[in-house]
Amino acid sequence: MSISTSAPRKLRRSAFFSFFFASVLAVGGVVLSTAAVRAEDTHEVEISIKDHKFDPPKLTLPVGKPIKILVKNLDATPEEFESYELGFEKIIPGNSSATIRVKPLKPGTYMFFGEFHQDTALGHVVVE
Numbered sequence: 001m002s003i004s005t006s007a008p009r010k011l012r013r014s015a016f017f018s019f020f021f022a023s024v025l026a027v028g029g030v031v032l033s034t035a036a037v038r039a040e041d042t043h044e045v046e047i048s049i050k051d052h053k054f055d056p057p058k059l060t061l062p063v064g065k066p067i068k069i070l071v072k073n074l075d076a077t078p079e080e081f082e083s084y085e086l087g088f089e090k091i092i093p094g095n096s097s098a099t100i101r102v103k104p105l106k107p108g109t110y111m112f113f114g115e116f117h118q119d120t121a122l123g124h125v126v127v128e
């Protein structure tokens with residue numbers, strides 16, 4: 001009696017766990033592939049700060065793609081990388097770097113600057 005009732009119960013349980021783990025794997029796979037597509041779609045650029053100037057002072061970026069900017073401050077003093085139009089502001093200590101993420105952009109020209117040296121640290125982004 002006890003054998004005949006416990007066997008189907010075990011079967012049902014193992015069927016449930018198979019379904020559960022298959023679902024977890026399926027959802028995990030979708031999440032991973034979505035993240036991979038996003039990473040692939042991101043446009044990455046580099047810019048340096050040297051002698052309180054941007055190099056290059058002009059960045060050309062694609063329309064409608066997430067942007068990742070790696071900013072290297074090669075000066076010994078800190079700089080604040082900032083843009084009202086692109087919506088970021090980040091202090092980068094001397095001799096270090098930072099990553100700025102910008103949402104997909106519409107075509108146009110966007111100014112950026114180094115707030116601590118606004119007389120020389122000026123640049124712009126052209127999105128086309």
Ligand SMILES: [Cu+2]
Pocket residue numbers: 080082089115
């Ligand atoms: Cu600021």
